[in-house]
Structures are given as C-alpha cells and as structure tokens.
Amino acid sequence: MDKMIYMDHSATTPVKKEVLQEMLPYFSEFYGNPSSVYQLSSKSKLAIDKAREQVAKGIGAKKNEIYFTGGGSEADNWAIKGIAYRHREKGNHIITSKIEHHAVLHTCEYLQKQGFEVTYLDVDEYGMVRLEELEAAIKENTILISIMFANNEIGTIQPIKEIGQIARKHKVLFHTDAVQAVGSLRIDVNEMNIDLLSMSAHKLYGPKGVGALYIRQGTRIDPLIAGGAQERNKRAGTENIAGIVGTGKAVELAYDNLEENNRKLIALRERLIKGIQDKIPHVRLNGHPEKRLPGNVNFCFQFIEGEALLLSLDMVGVAGSSGSACTSGSLDPSHVLLSIGLPHEIAHGSLRLSLGLANTEEEVDYVVDQLTGIVDRLRMMSPLYDKIQGGI
Amino acid sequence: MYSEKVMEHFTQPRNVGEIENADGVGEVGNAKCGDIMRMYLKIDGDVITDVKFKTFGCGSAIASSSMATELIKGKTLKEAMELTNKAVADALDGLPPVKMHCSVLAEQAIKSALVDYSKKSGVKIEGLEDVDFDDEHLHDLPENEEE
Ligand SMILES: Cc1ncc(COP(=O)(O)O)c(C=O)c1O
Numbered sequence: 001m002d003k004m005i006y007m008d009h010s011a012t013t014p015v016k017k018e019v020l021q022e023m024l025p026y027f028s029e030f031y032g033n034p035s036s037v038y039q040l041s042s043k044s045k046l047a048i049d050k051a052r053e054q055v056a057k058g059i060g061a062k063k064n065e066i067y068f069t070g071g072g073s074e075a076d077n078w079a080i081k082g083i084a085y086r087h088r089e090k091g092n093h094i095i096t097s098k099i100e101h102h103a104v105l106h107t108c109e110y111l112q113k114q115g116f117e118v119t120y121l122d123v124d125e126y127g128m129v130r131l132e133e134l135e136a137a138i139k140e141n142t143i144l145i146s147i148m149f150a151n152n153e154i155g156t157i158q159p160i161k162e163i164g165q166i167a168r169k170h171k172v173l174f175h176t177d178a179v180q181a182v183g184s185l186r187i188d189v190n191e192m193n194i195d196l197l198s199m200s201a202h203k204l205y206g207p208k209g210v211g212a213l214y215i216r217q218g219t220r221i222d223p224l225i226a227g228g229a230q231e232r233n234k235r236a237g238t239e240n241i242a243g244i245v246g247t248g249k250a251v252e253l254a255y256d257n258l259e260e261n262n263r264k265l266i267a268l269r270e271r272l273i274k275g276i277q278d279k280i281p282h283v284r285l286n287g288h289p290e291k292r293l294p295g296n297v298n299f300c301f302q303f304i305e306g307e308a309l310l311l312s313l314d315m316v317g318v319a320g321s322s323g324s325a326c327t328s329g330s331l332d333p334s335h336v337l338l339s340i341g342l343p344h345e346i347a348h349g350s351l352r353l354s355l356g357l358a359n360t361e362e363e364v365d366y367v368v369d370q371l372t373g374i375v376d377r378l379r380m381m382s383p384l385y386d387k388i389q390g391g392i
Numbered sequence: 393m394y395s396e397k398v399m400e401h402f403t404q405p406r407n408v409g410e411i412e413n414a415d416g417v418g419e420v421g422n423a424k425c426g427d428i429m430r431m432y433l434k435i436d437g438d439v440i441t442d443v444k445f446k447t448f449g450c451g452s453a454i455a456s457s458s459m460a461t462e463l464i465k466g467k468t469l470k471e472a473m474e475l476t477n478k479a480v481a482d483a484l485d486g487l488p489p490v491k492m493h494c495s496v497l498a499e500q501a502i503k504s505a506l507v508d509y510s511k512k513s514g515v516k517i518e519g520l521e522d523v524d525f526d527d528e529h530l531h532d533l534p535e536n537e538e539e
Pocket of ligand 1: 010011070071072073074076101103148150151152177179180200201202209210211
C-alpha cells in the first residue's frame with residue numbers, strides 16, 4: 001500500500017470538501033468586518049448567524065446560547081475560569097476528573113494557584129467517573145462540575161445525563177468538554193442538563209483554530225477575552241468568519257449523517273479490535289468495551305514501547321498515536337492510562353488508532369497485518385518479552 | 393524528528409539477540425521509565441569478539457543500542473571503556489535533546505556488562521569503579537520555561 005492510512009482522527013481530521021467550499025468565499029469575497037455598517041459586512045453577519053443556528057441545532061441549544069471561540073482549548077479555559085471568577089462569592093470549589101484533557105486539567109491547576117479548591121475524581125478501570133463519588137464530592141461551596149463527554153485517548157463515554165441530573169439536583173453548574181463527542185454522538189443540552197459545553201471544529205472535519213462554547217441562557221460568566229463587543233460582549237475579537245462558517249457546516253453535516261457514519265465507524269472499530277485480539281497475544285483493550293467513541297481503538301501491547309510502535313507503523317504508511325512517555329515529551333506515560341490503573345510499563349506500550357469516515361475494511365485488515373509483524377519484531381528485541389517466554 | 397541514521401538503526405538494528413554463555417551481561421534502565429537495555433559480551437583476552445543486545449524502549453533507545461554494539465565490536469576492553477554517550481549520539485548523526493538519555497543508557501549498558509565480566513573473570517578493568525549507574529538524572533529534560 002503506498003498511500004498513507006490515516007488513523008489519528010481524534011488528533012484532527014481533514015476539512016471536508018463541502019465545508020471548505022462554504023468557507024472559501026469568506027476569505028477574499030465577503031471579507032467585511034461584521035461589526036461595520038455597510039452592505040458587505042452584512043454578508044459576514046448573516047454567515048455567522050447561520051453558523052450559530054447550525055451549531056445550536058446540532059446540540060439542541062438555542063442560537064443565542066452559542067459563542068464562537070478560537071477552538072476547544074479556549075472554550076475549556078473560558079468555561080472554567082469564567083465560571084470560577086464570576087461565582088467566586090458563592091464558592092471556590094470545582095469538581096473535575098483525573099482523565100480530562102490538559103485544557104481542563106491545567107486550567108484547574110492554574111485556578112488552584114489562585115486560591116480555588118479542585119477535586120479530581122478517580123475513574124474506574126474503564127475510565128468511567130463513579131456517580132456516587134461525584135455526588136459525595138459536592139459541597140456547600142461547589143460552583144462547577146466539569147466532566148468530559150468522551151475521552152480523547154481511550155474513547156470512554158461518561159454518563160453525562162446522570163451527571164447533569166446530579167449537578168442540577170445540587171444546583172451546581174455543569175460544564176462538559178465535548179470536543180471528542182460533538183459530531184460523533186447525539187447530544188441534547190437540555191435533556192442532559194448541560195450548562196456549558198466546549199467543542200472544536202477540527203475534530204469533525206472542520207477547520208482548526210475555531211470552536212464554540214455553549215452557555216445556557218441566564219448563566220452568569222466572566223469573559224476570557226476582553227475587548228470589542230463581539231459575541232454579545234462575551235468574547236472579543238473580530239470574528240474568524242470563514243472558520244465559523246466551516247464550524248457550522250461541519251456540525252450540520254455530522255448530524256445529518258450521524259447514524260449512517262456511526263454504523264460504518266463502529267463496524268470498522270469492531271473489526272480492528274477483533275483483528276488485533278485474534279492475531280496478537282498479550283494485548284489489553286483500553287477503555288469501555290461498549291460505551292466508547294465510534295472510531296476509537298486503544299490497546300496496550302505488553303513488553304514493547306509505544307513510540308517504537310508508532311515509528312514502525314509510520315514506515316508502512318500508518319498514522320496513529322500513543323500515550324507513551326516518549327511521545328508526550330514528558331517522563332510519565334499518559335495520565336489517562338495511569339488513571340485507569342495501568343502500571344507505567346504497560347502504559348508505555350499503548351497505541352491509539354482513531355478511525356474516520358475515509359477508512360476502509362481493507363485498511364483495517366492491512367493495519368492488523370502490519371501490526372502483527374511489527375509487534376512481533378519489537379518483542380523479539382525486548383528483554384521483557386524473553387523473561388516471559390523463559391517463564392521467569 | 394530523527395536522523396536517517398537513527399531510523400536505519402531502528403529499522404535494521406545490528407546485533408540483536410543474546411549470547412549463550414556470555415562472558416559479561418549488563419542490564420540498565422527500568423520498565424517504569426520506558427526503557428531497558430541488556431547487553432551481552434563475548435570476550436577473548438583483551439578483545440570484545442561478539443556483542444548482542446535486547447532493548448525495550450523507543451526508536452532512539454533501539455538505535456542507540458544497535459550503534460553502541462557496532463562501536464565496540466572487535467574493540468579492546470580499554471576502547472570499550474572509552475566509549476561515551478556522545479560518541480554514540482554522534483555516530484547516529486545526533487539525537488533530539490529529549491532522547492540523549494538513550495545514548496547514556498547505551499554507554500551504561502556496556503559498562504554494566506563489563507562490570508559483570510570483571511566480577512566473573514576477576515579481570516580488573518581500569519575506570520570501572522568510577523561508573524555511576526544511577527539513572528535518576530537520565531531523564532533530565534531541557535529547562536522548562538515555566539517554573
Ligand atoms: C477532549 C479534548 N478537549 C480539548 C481539546 C483541545 O481542542 P483544540 O485543539 O481545538 O484547542 C482536544 C483536542 O486536542 C480534546 O481532545
């Protein structure tokens with residue numbers, strides 16, 4: 001196979017042709033600043049309005065509850081800092097989980113330095129937050145619960161509706177980082193009692209550097225970016241019109257075709273999981289067997305290290321990712337893998353393959369085939385493997 | 393990210409395997425940190441006649457092991473003692489800064505095998521007593537700008 005097989009859709013996705021088509025006129029043709037009064041700028045205004053409608057519809061929100069941002073990280077930062085600072089007089093306690101994306105974790109760590117108190121909930125072996133623990137962690141001074149909708153590494157989907165009920169019952173605001181979920185899972189912010197939701201366009205075949213924060217009407221929140229009156233005084237800065245148009249279109253397309261796409265992705269996912277489990281010994285599937293993102297596959301291959309695995313896959317044209325320390329640029333393997341109870345040496349051997357709409361059964365079979373050889377080759381080199389073989 | 397040399401030694405590592413009845417065996421690193429290297433030496437008089445390795449680790453750990461074995465094969469014990477991690481990294485046309493510890497590990501694996509040989513055979517090897525096998529400092533990352 002000489003073309004690249006891209007299986008890293010949780011990292012990012014290509015912009016869909018239809019999305020790009022919608023975006024293009026807003027670079028050089030309809031470039032007007034939407035804050036201006038002349039006719040050219042009304043084009044931009046209308047375009048943003050339409051995109052806001054599309055995003056709102058995707059998650060069951062009202063149009064005026066969608067605020068465009070510069071991506072998922074900004075939405076996470078804004079939701080958490082904005083709520084923390086605005087509600088400080090009411091309390092200074094935030095509850096989140098140990099497996100959040102760094103956009104949430106590092107924001108919470110920052111707030112701790114500012115005097116806030118943060119509870120990081122443990123998760124079970126599948127990466128699920130335990131509802132009893134969540135409820136027990138709520139205190140008088142709790143102002144925010146922030147739990148991700150679905151995990152970017154192991155794909156585990158949290159019981160969001162139940163978490164929303166608990167938050168509502170205790171009158172605590174509920175934010176969810178749904179960057180991996182929007183466009184992949186059905187979401188209804190009202191049915192799920194979600195007060196704030198972060199999303200990012202580049203995970204659903206939209207452009208990078210643009211996303212949105214849903215803020216339930218009536219929720220008091222401080223702005224993160226101060227300046228002009230854009231986004232109804234809540235998020236300053238001349239709008240990224242083309243990016244916003246692309247976000248709207250991407251969300252619309254994802255939800256118009258969700259069931260069909262997911263049927264396809266889940267079939268590929270199960271084929272890949274089964275292929276690996278059948279062909280390769282000493283592997284462990286990470287994440288929940290059913291409650292997982294349609295395209296997420298995450299395995300640990302014992303006795304070998306993830307970066308070596310990724311390099312070898314890259315040599316045969318396969319793009320994936322790993323939670324090994326060597327790929328994270330830090331000393332420790334992924335905090336998510338450690339949080340589900342994996343020992344360091346196992347976590348170092350992780351591989352995430354995240355499937356997308358362009359992947360095929362042939363590609364999945366090719367990857368299983370290549371992986372079998374690669375894992376075997378690396379194990380033959382590994383001093384950990386021969387200890388096992390030798391029965392020591 | 394890696395030089396062609398590193399990739400070449402990663403994809404076609406030299407001297408992988410074990411030596412039965414090796415004269416010296418050394419193992420350094422630990423699984424927790426994500427890299428372990430084990431070196432086997434066959435020694436005839438003053439000369440390393442054969443060397444093999446097994447490594448659990450990333451691409452640069454495997455390439456460093458491979459290169460280190462190449463650099464000491466057929467060499468005298470004294471020459472092997474003089475092999476530095478920098479020489480291993482240079483021979484690989486350089487390693488990224490965060491991966492330099494892989495070359496340190498390779499140097500240590502050789503010395504650790506020499507220690508084993510020295511113990512078993514009673515042959516004294518100059519300089520061995522000063523070797524520091526503490527790998528705590530191995531993972532020193534480049535200065536982080538924050539904090
Ligand atoms: C769960 C999660 N949250 C937040 C982000 C950050 O989003 P962005 O890259 O748009 O800033 C990502 C993507 O890397 C993610 O997977």
